[in-house]
Structure formats: C-alpha cells, structure tokens
Amino acid sequence: MSQNYQHVSYLWEDSKAASLSGNEVDLFIYRSNILGADLRITNYGGGNTSVKIKDKDPLTGQETEVMWIKGSGGDIGTLKKSGCAALYLDRLLSLENVYRGLEHEDEMVELFNHCIFDLASKAPSIDTPLHGFLPFKHIDHLHPDAAIAIAAAKDGKKITEELFGGQIGWVGWQRPGFDLGLQLRACLQEAAAKGIQLRGIMLGSHGLFTWADTSYDCYLNTLDVIEKCAEYIKQNEGKTRPVFGGPKIASLETDKRISQAKAIAPVLRGFCSSYVQMIGHFSDDERVLQFINSNDLDVLAPLGTSCPDHFLRTKISPLVLNLKPDQDLSDVEGIKAQIQPLFEAYRVMYAEYHATCARPNSPAMRDPNPVVILYPGVGMFTFAKDKQTARVAAEFYTNAINVMRGAEAISKYTSLPRQEAFDIEYWLLEEAKLQRMPKPKSMSGRVAFVTGSAGGIGKAIAKKMAQEGACVVINDVNAERMEEAKKEFTALFGKDSVSTVLADVTSQESIENAMGEACLAFGGVDVIVNNAGISISKGILEHTQQDWDRLFDILVKGQFLVSQAAVAIMRKQNLGGDIVNIVSKNAFVAGPNNAGYGSAKAAQAHMTRLLAAELGPDRIRVNTVNPDAVIADSNIWAGGWAEGRAKAYGIKVEELPAFYAKRTLLNQSILPEDIANACYAFVGGLLHKSTGNALNVDGGVAAGFLR
Missing domain, CATH: 3.40.225.10 (Class II aldolase/adducin N-terminal domain)
Structure with a gap:
C-alpha cells in the first residue's frame, strides 16, 4: 500500500x-x-x-x-x-x-x-x-x-x-x-x-x-x-462534457466579489432572520464558484444533496439569487424588492415540502428560510443560529458540490428522494437531539461591534457579550494589542465567536471598511458600543486647539461615524438593533481642568438623545452608560490624564483610586466589568423597549444625578 x-x-x-x-x-x-x-x-x-x-x-x-x-x-x-x-x-x-x-x-x-x-x-x-x-x-x-x-x-x-x-x-x-x-x-x-x-x-x-x-x-x-x-x-472528468456543463458566467475579480458580498450580506441576513435571528458566513472558494457560475447550476441546485450529513446541515436545496454579479447594490430598497419574491417562493416551497412529506407524528415545520444562498459570480452565503453552524454548513455544501461534480463526471448525479430527505430532516431521533440542546444564550444570533475593544473597558464589554452568546468584532488602532485580545478571546470562546479588524474611529474610510468586515465575517451587525476614547485634563490656558480637536475627533466625530455606518447596515437587515454610547459623569458634572473632555462628553450624551429620537421607527435603541473613574486596566489614565486629575484635586496620583472611591455614595471603586454589565443591561433583552436613557455607573455621585 x-x-x-x-x-x-x-x-x-x-x-x-x-x-x-x-x-x-x-x-x-x-x-x-x-x-x-x-x-x-x-x-x-x-x-x-x-x-x-x-x-x-x-x-x-x-x-x-x-x-x-x-x-x-x-x-x-x-x-x-x-x-x-x-x-x-x-x-x-x-x-x-x-x-x-x-x-x-x-x-x-x-x-x-x-x-x-x-x-x-x-x-x-x-x-x-x-x-x-x-x-x-x-x-x-x-x-x-x-x-x-x-x-x-x-x-x-x-x-x-x-x-x-x-x-x-x-x-x-x-x-x-x-x-x-x-x-x-x-x-x-x-x-x-x-x-x-x-x-x-x-x-x-x-x-x-x-x-x-x-x-x-x-x-x-x-x-x-x-x-x-x-x-x-x-x-x-471532462471526457464526455465540460465540468458542470462549462461556465455560463465569469466570476468577478476577488476585490469586487468581496465588495459585493459585504454589501449584500446584511440584506440576506435580514430575510433569513424572519424566523430566528441568524449569523452568516461567506465563501468564494474556487470549487463553489465553478459550480455557481456553471450551465448546470439551474439543474443541479434544486436536486439538493445525497449524503444525510450534508442534507441535515444544508436543507432541502439552496436559494439561487437572480442578481447580476456586478449589479449596483447601492439601491437597497430596490435590491430587497428584487430578491424578496425569491425568499417568499422558497418559504412556500418548504412549507409544501413539509405538508406533503410529513407523517402523523412528524415534528412541526421548522424555520422555512434557506440555509445556503448562492450568488452566481460572487459566492456562497450560509446562515445559521451561530457562526460555527453557518461555517460548517458551507463546508458541507462545498462537499456536496464535490459530490455532484464527481457523480456527473462518471455518470449522473442522483439526490435523496424528497420523502427520504424529509424523514432524515424530521427524524424523531434528530428532533429529540434538538430538544436536548441547551437553551440559547440571551445574545445568541447577535453581532456586537465594540470600538476600542482590545483592552480596558472595551475588552470587558466585548467579553461580556461573548459570554452571553454574541459574536464580537474586536477592533482597535493598536494592531499588537488587538492580536493579543484575539488570542485571548479565541481561547475563551472559540475561533468562530470573534473577528478582528483595525479601525480608526476618526476615519470614515476605516470605519466603513471595519463594518464591511463585520458583514463579511458574520453577515451584519446588531449591537454597537461606542467606547473608543481618550482623556485630556488641562486648565483652559494650557488646553491647546490641537487637544480640543483630538478630543472631539475621537469622542464626538468617532461616535457619529461609527453610528452612521452601523445604522446603514441595521436598516439593510431590518432587524432593529442597539447603540450604546460610553459617555461619562463628566457630561453632566462641571469639574475643574476639564473644558475639552467634558464638552466632548456632553456632545456625546446629547447625540444619544438625538439618535434615539431619529432611529425609533427602525427599532434601533440608543442609550448611554456614564462611567466615572474606571482606573483598572483602562487607557484613560495614559497620556497625562491621571496627573491632570490629581493636580486638579490637589492630591498625588497614587491617591486617586481611594479619592474616587471615597467620594461615591457607595464608597466603591468602579471596574471595567461594571461598565460591561451596564451595557449588557441595555442590550441583553430585558430593556428592549427602552431608548434614549442613561445609566450611571459611578458608585453614586450626587452631582451627576440626572434631573
């Protein structure tokens, strides 16, 4: 051998x-x-x-x-x-x-x-x-x-x-x-x-x-x-006829395929989530492209798969989009109108399949949406309850493509008869296995994009959301720090729960690219936490225009650009969403040596209210979390902020933690995990009818009470 x-x-x-x-x-x-x-x-x-x-x-x-x-x-x-x-x-x-x-x-x-x-x-x-x-x-x-x-x-x-x-x-x-x-x-x-x-x-x-x-x-x-x-x-292979009957269309170039995938993924995710909110996966593997670009696609795709393992994870058949590969996808409503009938027809087909094949003791019909969506010239999308299941579905359908290719090369491909396929999909033993699965976590099926999440408060927030079942997009301006965070999250939650991308919140191009990567990785985005920030504490005469611009660029413009890009995606999905802005007690409390930082935080707080008023019809909730004096593992203390605050209060830097704790009503220090819990309170599901609100996490600072 x-x-x-x-x-x-x-x-x-x-x-x-x-x-x-x-x-x-x-x-x-x-x-x-x-x-x-x-x-x-x-x-x-x-x-x-x-x-x-x-x-x-x-x-x-x-x-x-x-x-x-x-x-x-x-x-x-x-x-x-x-x-x-x-x-x-x-x-x-x-x-x-x-x-x-x-x-x-x-x-x-x-x-x-x-x-x-x-x-x-x-x-x-x-x-x-x-x-x-x-x-x-x-x-x-x-x-x-x-x-x-x-x-x-x-x-x-x-x-x-x-x-x-x-x-x-x-x-x-x-x-x-x-x-x-x-x-x-x-x-x-x-x-x-x-x-x-x-x-x-x-x-x-x-x-x-x-x-x-x-x-x-x-x-x-x-x-x-x-x-x-x-x-x-x-x-x-190829002896009697070309593979899959030869190409019918050509694939777009790689960059254009990726661009189209980023643009269409949230739209598809919205349609696929009409029953249960889904996570997406995209593949433009050469084997996939050869199949979806071929003359035989329209004949073979409706047949479905043969192997039970393939079928269980990819459903009775895929949905094939009727879009041109290079179609302009900027008219979102026009694209939705074009593909909506395809989804409606698929759901009707699936309902008829269930009604025709169901036995007296068969389980009730499950989600009638497709798992596999093929976009000729671009690639394959798969949607499932979590990223791993979506990725595995793509792997299985790629194997099914290999099977069809091989069978057609030597003979004629045959799929499972519909009744046999149904008896596998709705097998009572499979149903019992599904019923034994643990209840989904509160943020399962949701994608969280937390700015500045490679460390400090941002990492704590992202970690909390991953713990509650969300897929998280770790982003930061510090590549080395971000890579360390990725290793940590992968070890804790697995490779399918985390994606990383460099993101500069002051750059519209950078933010739009980062949001596109989130769409490519998971199909879209549901939760935005505007956390990235800096702190500058100086008296008015020491405060430079450069200081002022930097504060407003990162805190105010950054929150605006990230929210703007996220809202565009959320509207494509039509699934609602959450925006949580990490502001500060300083947005409401007038303290010494804080003109630039406090003003920027006040602008962030009011932008929350403005967006809450505007985005309510989209079911996008916008809320504020106001921390104060989060010292542990926070970048806020870098760049002279600690020295500036110590000077403002006439104490030493090392005395700040005790000073901040003592001035609170609860006499406690505030940790990054406390801010993470506050964010989760807004997005975890219990406050899904709350918007335009602010939650103080400062241990109790009476001067910061909202009136």
Whole structure:
C-alpha cells in the first residue's frame, strides 16, 4: 500500500503512534483525529470510527469484548476518550433478539443504554449497530467526497463493482439504524459465501465503510479506497462534457466579489432572520464558484444533496439569487424588492415540502428560510443560529458540490428522494437531539461591534457579550494589542465567536471598511458600543486647539461615524438593533481642568438623545452608560490624564483610586466589568423597549444625578 496519495492527506506519524502503542483505544482516537483533519474525507461532526478490544468486566472479573465508538453528536477530528461510548459487544448483538423490524427500529436506540460498559460513556450514536454487526476490530465509517460521488451516481453499484473488482460491497440507500447494521452483516456474509473477502462496503447515496485488524492498517485501507475513487473520477472528468456543463458566467475579480458580498450580506441576513435571528458566513472558494457560475447550476441546485450529513446541515436545496454579479447594490430598497419574491417562493416551497412529506407524528415545520444562498459570480452565503453552524454548513455544501461534480463526471448525479430527505430532516431521533440542546444564550444570533475593544473597558464589554452568546468584532488602532485580545478571546470562546479588524474611529474610510468586515465575517451587525476614547485634563490656558480637536475627533466625530455606518447596515437587515454610547459623569458634572473632555462628553450624551429620537421607527435603541473613574486596566489614565486629575484635586496620583472611591455614595471603586454589565443591561433583552436613557455607573455621585 502506497503512502504517496494525491487526493487525501497521509497524516500518520510513527513516533506519535509508537507513544500510544499497546493502547488500542488511544490509537483508535488518534486515527479518528487525523482522518477528521482532512475535510475531503469527512466534515465536522460527520462519520464515525470504532475499535473492539478485550477488557475485564468490572462485575465478573472475566474478560469481555468491548466496542469503543464515537458518541452521539461528536466529531472525529476533535474526538477524545470522553466523547466516546463503550459498550458490551455481546449485549449489543443480543438486541437482535428483541428487534421488531424496520418500523420499530428507533426504539432500539434507548436499548443501547443497556449495553454500556464504561459508565462515563457519551450517548451511543445511531451508527452503533452498523459497527457492531461488522466483525472487525477497527472500522471507519466516513463520508469522503469521492466515495459519495460514486455512491450517489445513477449506476454507482456497477461502478463500485468494476472499480474494486468486487472487493467493495454495496448496500443501497437506507436511513442509518439497527436494520442497516443487519444489512451490512448480510452483505459481508453474501460475499463470503462467494469466496470474496471484502475490504469495505459502499452505502448508496451515503458513504463508505472500511476496516482492518490494526488501527494503522485500517487507516491505510481507508485512504487507499478513497484515493482510488478520487483517481477514477479525475481520469473521467471532462471526457464526455465540460465540468458542470462549462461556465455560463465569469466570476468577478476577488476585490469586487468581496465588495459585493459585504454589501449584500446584511440584506440576506435580514430575510433569513424572519424566523430566528441568524449569523452568516461567506465563501468564494474556487470549487463553489465553478459550480455557481456553471450551465448546470439551474439543474443541479434544486436536486439538493445525497449524503444525510450534508442534507441535515444544508436543507432541502439552496436559494439561487437572480442578481447580476456586478449589479449596483447601492439601491437597497430596490435590491430587497428584487430578491424578496425569491425568499417568499422558497418559504412556500418548504412549507409544501413539509405538508406533503410529513407523517402523523412528524415534528412541526421548522424555520422555512434557506440555509445556503448562492450568488452566481460572487459566492456562497450560509446562515445559521451561530457562526460555527453557518461555517460548517458551507463546508458541507462545498462537499456536496464535490459530490455532484464527481457523480456527473462518471455518470449522473442522483439526490435523496424528497420523502427520504424529509424523514432524515424530521427524524424523531434528530428532533429529540434538538430538544436536548441547551437553551440559547440571551445574545445568541447577535453581532456586537465594540470600538476600542482590545483592552480596558472595551475588552470587558466585548467579553461580556461573548459570554452571553454574541459574536464580537474586536477592533482597535493598536494592531499588537488587538492580536493579543484575539488570542485571548479565541481561547475563551472559540475561533468562530470573534473577528478582528483595525479601525480608526476618526476615519470614515476605516470605519466603513471595519463594518464591511463585520458583514463579511458574520453577515451584519446588531449591537454597537461606542467606547473608543481618550482623556485630556488641562486648565483652559494650557488646553491647546490641537487637544480640543483630538478630543472631539475621537469622542464626538468617532461616535457619529461609527453610528452612521452601523445604522446603514441595521436598516439593510431590518432587524432593529442597539447603540450604546460610553459617555461619562463628566457630561453632566462641571469639574475643574476639564473644558475639552467634558464638552466632548456632553456632545456625546446629547447625540444619544438625538439618535434615539431619529432611529425609533427602525427599532434601533440608543442609550448611554456614564462611567466615572474606571482606573483598572483602562487607557484613560495614559497620556497625562491621571496627573491632570490629581493636580486638579490637589492630591498625588497614587491617591486617586481611594479619592474616587471615597467620594461615591457607595464608597466603591468602579471596574471595567461594571461598565460591561451596564451595557449588557441595555442590550441583553430585558430593556428592549427602552431608548434614549442613561445609566450611571459611578458608585453614586450626587452631582451627576440626572434631573
């Protein structure tokens, strides 16, 4: 067997495997991880792997056979022992004695729990009997693009037989479950009766099973089979007709594609969020562009996908936009009017699909909006409840494109029949899994753009919103500081929850670019916190015009430019939104040596009221948080502000924290987290009918009471 693969990645490291030698479970997990690292082999959450070992029964002390398998809802690429299920194999196989047939096979899933060996096991997946009824030590069940292309081809069974000389069996399409496990065993037995020793089984429209006696041999067998499928497709591609029938249109240049994507994403997000607020993802991968620009798009896109894993994450079919690639998107209302009928027609189609295919006990219809939206010449948008789900949907549809391409190269692509697709999407077991999912956090599905969020108050605000489920756009003028913040947020919340962009709030070009990046990363923006600022404390004669201009540029013009750019996006989405302005007690309290800063803060406070009055019809709430003396981890104390305030009050710099705390009614210091909590109070959902308000977070300064 060769290790020189062209279509899959050989990732096995002998030194790593040697360090696990003797522990079959660890080797199985290692194999799983490196298989899952190659998206051509299987997507996030797709496929399953297993190993059968001998272990001591804790009750009898006797040796017994145990099967370790990826647990329900897991991902082989990131699998750990804690994500596996371990079952007594003899008990699992004995369930055949109580199996009542295909119509009752869902009831078998609960019986898997009676087979649990390791009490720390994850819930066993629906694939458990498929592995159990195959008598091999190591088994891989994967969804490789190349294999599914053959499995989804019109004459896939014949191609499989000829390509592998009968060494790969064939089991026609059937929903995963207990009965499919019995069919796999029967396929193996039928081949053995003919004197054929199978090295794998192809599942029609679904995926591939391969196996071996060692983890390494199983890995090689899997790669070899996938490689052979991929090479066969490559040799046949373009022989009878161009890929996807050849190009119908040309893609825009990269910069123009990105520009169009930024402009249209909030509009699409608004339409897709009519049921539940969604987060977006954009891809202009070359494989995607080849498909959406092709002559075959109109024929293949409505067919939908074949593999159940693809289908579950991408819905029955994508929506294809009727926009020209280079269409002027500046007329937002005109664009909305052009594509609104497409969404309405999609929702009607989906409702009819549900009504036609639903069974008496089927769950109620879910969100009828599309998950995948194709913009010929530009790219693919996917929308889901969170960024990870949207990104994974894009990955799965890219795999579906690969499958269609491969199947069309060797035969004719076939998708799942609508009823079969419905039975997967509205499977009661899938519904039960959805019902077990934790309740969404209060800011799930929302995108927060906090200016100056690489440190201090801004970072605390962004962190609070990420903790509550929001996607956050970290932005700052300090690239090094921003990169550190990104590392911290990624470690805390994962890569899909955070995006970063340099942003200078005094530059309209910079702000519009930053907002565009937010649209590209997440589909739009919902929450704006105008936090970026500086502080200058000087007496009137020491205060320069340059000081004055800098304060008003960053605090007042910055708030204006950011709010202006955000409102344009929010109006595209038509989902409402929040703007929270971090102002100050100094907007209302006249203190010494504070003419420039206090005046700028007063302007910020009144702009809040003005925008609240203007944006109410758009359901955009505009509110103020007034901090005072936030000393910890705040940039406000840089640049001489601390010295200036100490001088104004006739004390030393080191005495400021105690001075500020003592002058409050609560006698407490104010922390960045306190400001973050105040912002969350406005945007977390409980005050969704409040606008034009101010919330003081100053420990109680009577002079700052609003009247």
